[in-house]
Amino acid sequence: MADISRLSSLFRPFWFIWLSIQSHYGAFKDALRKDGLASLAHPQRIRDAATANFFISHSAGFIAYENTTVVPSLFHSAQGKILELGPGPGNQLQRFDPSLVEFIYAVDPNSNYVDNIAAKVKKLDLQDKYKLLACGVEDSEILRREGITEGSMDTVLSIQVLCSVGDVKTVMREVWKLLKPGGSFVFWEHEKNKDTVAALAQGFWNPAWSALVGCCLNRNIKAEILAAGEWENPGDIQVADEPNSCLPRIWGVLKKKA
DSSP: OHHHHHHHHHTTHHHHHHHHHHHHHHHHHHHHHHHGGGGGGOHHHHHHHHHHHHHHHTHHHHHHHHTTSSHHHHGGGOOEEEEEEOOTTTTTGGGSOTTTEEEEEEEOSOGGGHHHHHHHHHHTTOTTTEEEESSOTTOHHHHHHTTOOTTOEEEEEEESOTTTSSOHHHHHHHHHHHEEEEEEEEEEEEOOOSSHHHHHHHHHHHHHHHHHTOSOSSOOHHHHHHHTSOBSOGGGOEEOOOTTOSSOEEEEEEEBOO
């Protein structure tokens, strides 16, 4: 029975991949209806629309799942001037404590989330404390125009984002630079499983998963976080013991060394 349960867990990515295929098919049809064959010249637009449709459609499910994890408790450390990486459809907005927040800047290169986030920001009355920037954390000129410069952020927040960026090393170096000395990097991510069988399953699923769901299953996220710069408390990173999972979690609140 345990073997069946393990096999079921390791094949769970198939369902996400299938749902994502449906989202991509829908986005492809919408693009053809709107722009005809000319839409084929812009595959990234179709991909971005499909990714946004997938995560917006399943937003409630992701929020409900994260409510059963450590994610809500991590937000006690999100305060001051905050930079949120990859907010997607805004799943984390309701978790912020407005009394602890001076301002939230969110960076996401996928502009298809704009309307969804704007509606949530209005509902939560955060219009004066929130700004979405259609860029990545590496786009320093855009950030600089907003006053987001080296050593200016009290908190950088990353909830299931580092799996999907182009280069984790580059992103984490920027994160470390933008934090004030003593500032907090708050994160909840997934990475390569230490279990051999689970790691093989991750490798099997990763080509389809990364192409359709939009993130990498088997990155060594912990190592890249630690290599970004000097942290006061590197030993505080928590790693879940999940030998049957293709999405084993790591999380923590790291302080930039003064």
